[in-house]
Amino acid sequence: MPVETKAKAERIHALLLERYGQPQLRERLDPLSELVLTILSQNTADRNSHRAYEALRERFPTWEEVLAAPVEEVAEAIRIGGLAQVKAPRIQSILRQLAQEHGALSLDFLAEMSVEEARRFLLSLPGVGPKTAACVLLFSLQKPAFPVDTHVHRVTRRLGLIGPKTSAEEAHDLLAELVPPEHYFAFHVNLIRHGRAICHAAAPRCEICPLAPECDHLNLNRQASS
DNA sequence: GCCCAGGTGGGTA
DNA sequence: TACCCACATGGG
DSSP states (O other), X not given: OOHHHHHHHHHHHHHHHHHHOOOOOOOOOOHHHHHHHHHHHTTSOHHHHHHHHHHHHHHOSSHHHHHHSOHHHHHHHTGGGSOHHHHHHHHHHHHHHHHHHHSSSOOXXXXXXXXXXXXXXXXXXXXXXXXXXXXXXXIISOOSOOOOOHHHHHHHHHTTSSOTTOOHHHHHHHHHHHSOGGGHHHHHHHHHXXXXXXXXXXXXXXXXXXXXXXXXXXXXXXXXXO
């Protein structure tokens, strides 16, 4: 990764902090809860994924109950989040695998693993791809992983931090190299904020994009103050 | 009614 | 490997 790209990433990170501030850490979930919440958030608006998660926990207060329930009932509980026929069996498969292979409905053992080992394990679970694995690693286990959702992917492409043809999957490792791990959380959250607020999908291009300096919202091209 | 929110996995060339 | 598509719902 070129040094100048790293410098640019740090500069964008600082500008995002100026504009959006330091994001607050929400209440940390245990890794299994974080995993289920993240699965429910796949291809789903935040509001509906949280509603689905709350509905699931209310109807089945323990993971044992989720596992024991007929899959149709689990799907019904999370229906509001959409894609319930896909997500319900995946969630139950994960719980079944944990029960059979680890003897407990918990992912707490991931805390003892290296980030690479934990990531590999998460990716082996049905319905868990690079984004979902990275969310569990970063938000719950506080391990260095950089989740790339559709906003992060779009904004970092428009900013030129990754190539125009770089896939979201590839972007996970590339972006993780660009900023130090202690900045992952704030950089990730602020890129999403920016993606929603300004550099949204409907916009033909990002309004802060340095490729469009005539509408440079973050003043990315201004002289460095130092 | 239409568009937007928004990842994973399976199939095909 | 690289693409294409199914999967479903809610809000503006």
